[in-house]
Amino acid sequence: MRILLILLSILSTTIKADEYKIGSGIRVANSPIYIGGYVMLDYINRNDNYNRIRIDDIALISYANYSKFSYLAEFEIKDSYVKEWGKRDSFDSSERISVERLHVDYSYGDNFDFRIGKFNTPVGYWNLTPISVLRDSASSPYLAYILYPRYTTGLQIKYENHLDGGDEYTAIVQNNQDLDDSYNNMHIKTHVAFGVERESDLLFVKANVGYFKAVSGIESYYYLLSLLYEDTDYDISAELGGRKVDSGWSVPYALYLQGVYHLTPQHDIVARVESYEIDEGAFRNEQIGIMGYTYRPVQSMAYKAEYQLRSYTNESQIKLSFSVLF
Amino acid sequence: MKFVLILLVAILIQADERFVLVGNHNFPVDKLSKFQIKQIYLKKARFIDGVAITPINYQAQNLLRKRFEKSIFSMSQKRLKRYWLKEHYLGRRAPVVQKSIKSALLFVVRVDGAVAYVPYSQADVDVKILYEE
Numbered sequence: 001m002r003i004l005l006i007l008l009s010i011l012s013t014t015i016k017a018d019e020y021k022i023g024s025g026i027r028v029a030n031s032p033i034y035i036g037g038y039v040m041l042d043y044i045n046r047n048d049n050y051n052r053i054r055i056d057d058i059a060l061i062s063y064a065n066y067s068k069f070s071y072l073a074e075f076e077i078k079d080s081y082v083k084e085w086g087k088r089d090s091f092d093s094s095e096r097i098s099v100e101r102l103h104v105d106y107s108y109g110d111n112f113d114f115r116i117g118k119f120n121t122p123v124g125y126w127n128l129t130p131i132s133v134l135r136d137s138a139s140s141p142y143l144a145y146i147l148y149p150r151y152t153t154g155l156q157i158k159y160e161n162h163l164d165g166g167d168e169y170t171a172i173v174q175n176n177q178d179l180d181d182s183y184n185n186m187h188i189k190t191h192v193a194f195g196v197e198r199e200s201d202l203l204f205v206k207a208n209v210g211y212f213k214a215v216s217g218i219e220s221y222y223y224l225l226s227l228l229y230e231d232t233d234y235d236i237s238a239e240l241g242g243r244k245v246d247s248g249w250s251v252p253y254a255l256y257l258q259g260v261y262h263l264t265p266q267h268d269i270v271a272r273v274e275s276y277e278i279d280e281g282a283f284r285n286e287q288i289g290i291m292g293y294t295y296r297p298v299q300s301m302a303y304k305a306e307y308q309l310r311s312y313t314n315e316s317q318i319k320l321s322f323s324v325l326f
Numbered sequence: 327m328k329f330v331l332i333l334l335v336a337i338l339i340q341a342d343e344r345f346v347l348v349g350n351h352n353f354p355v356d357k358l359s360k361f362q363i364k365q366i367y368l369k370k371a372r373f374i375d376g377v378a379i380t381p382i383n384y385q386a387q388n389l390l391r392k393r394f395e396k397s398i399f400s401m402s403q404k405r406l407k408r409y410w411l412k413e414h415y416l417g418r419r420a421p422v423v424q425k426s427i428k429s430a431l432l433f434v435v436r437v438d439g440a441v442a443y444v445p446y447s448q449a450d451v452d453v454k455i456l457y458e459e
Contacts, residue, residue: 023411024420036414063417067378072417110373134412162370163362201361201400232402265404299407325411 023300023325025061032064040132042321048314050087055080057131057323059100068108074101078183098183100151110163115156118179122156122170122195123148123208124226124239132323136235136260137292138304139319141274143254147222147241148193149186149212153179166199174212187215204228220245235260250280268294270306287311300325343445345394348431348453352438353377358456364398366441368409369418374439381421382430382442390427394443397459 025036040057044050059076075097082092103117120127126144129135144150154174161167174191181187193210206226213219224241237258243251256274263269270292277285292306301324310316347363354375358366365371367381384391399406410420424430430442435452449455 023407023414025414034414034419038415061415061417065417065419070417107373109376110371129412129415131415134408134415160370162365163374166361166365166370230401230405232400232405262402262404265402299404300411325415 032066034063036061036326038131038133038325040323044317044319046315046317048087052084054082068106070105072101072103076100099180100183111159111161113158118151118153121149121152124224125228132321133302133325136270138306138321141256142276143239143256145185146251146278147243147254148210149184149188149191151184152191168197170195188212189215202230218245233262252277266296344459345443346446346449346455347441347443347457348434348449349441349456350435351454353454360398363457377439380440382433383421383423
């Protein structure tokens, strides 16, 4: 935490203050380097009298684009403050800085992009906007945590043909340890995945398949089908996927359907239904419905309130959050 | 007072006039479709025939910009702002902003691959018209 603050103070002496607009980062002097970051805190109150308040993310992002090269680095302090009370009383804090993303990109020709380093696994739509302020709801669907490794450390090759139809083909490969495996939902040493996306004005569709091998040696195969429709006043998104291991389907299915209605430029309402079944050690089959409201005084700042109605009724909850991207 | 009125009328005429998208004479293609312009201004398409494409924009309140965005993007202002927030998180910047049409044209003439939208009447012989509204 102290390191981040020192870094920010040094940078604040070199930035071009007149250019700054919240949500767009700050430029370091006259260099092509930009610095940004985000903060998220939330509160939950569950039916079983469990309460938690936490500072979930404090992150610093730096990136630059120069000719055909670019880089992006993101460092984050996760759960820097967590207090629980009610059903369970505890307090925890952390100053550990994790590497969330760290990659160098190179554009080759008109259509190819190569990326090396640690990056968000380019699977589905949810995983590409993993931070709260960019999302419409306060929570993420379970599907985003149980199907695939959210981060990959390796190589990504992307073929894009955005001038003629908007098709995109992506391949990723990892055959090494994670750059920082404390910051990933699955501890993996191998990951291979392919994706194809088609864009047609307001409609985006995507299909992904992948294979990964955990540090424990367990091998998994997954698929994910995604759809996103963005109209002026509303958005609809849906994803469906599954994951298989040698002995059978560990996640026979996981899906969600979400609708967002943009009441005004500042106010949105969101509704989502989701369902999943997971059979890994313990069996769990759950249906969840959420209703939420988001207020954005500016687009880079979000106050959210959400009620989650869950088939495990003890876990039904209210979630409130505040997030900002700077 | 008279000056302010003349300025207002000039701005209104400019905003009402149809726009064209221009590049310099080295620009790698002769025509661009509306879809292609959208992809360029969202920075999804960044190279054509190996040339880096640099889209030029104006200040957010510029009337010509509002007209251009309405015509080219099927997106609300809110969605466009959210798009650039996401791109900032992914490490990409919105198009560079020039303060005037004159400076945008100068930029286009000097920098290969730069494109700007300008009122039809201001597209002179130094530039190539890639799209007409």
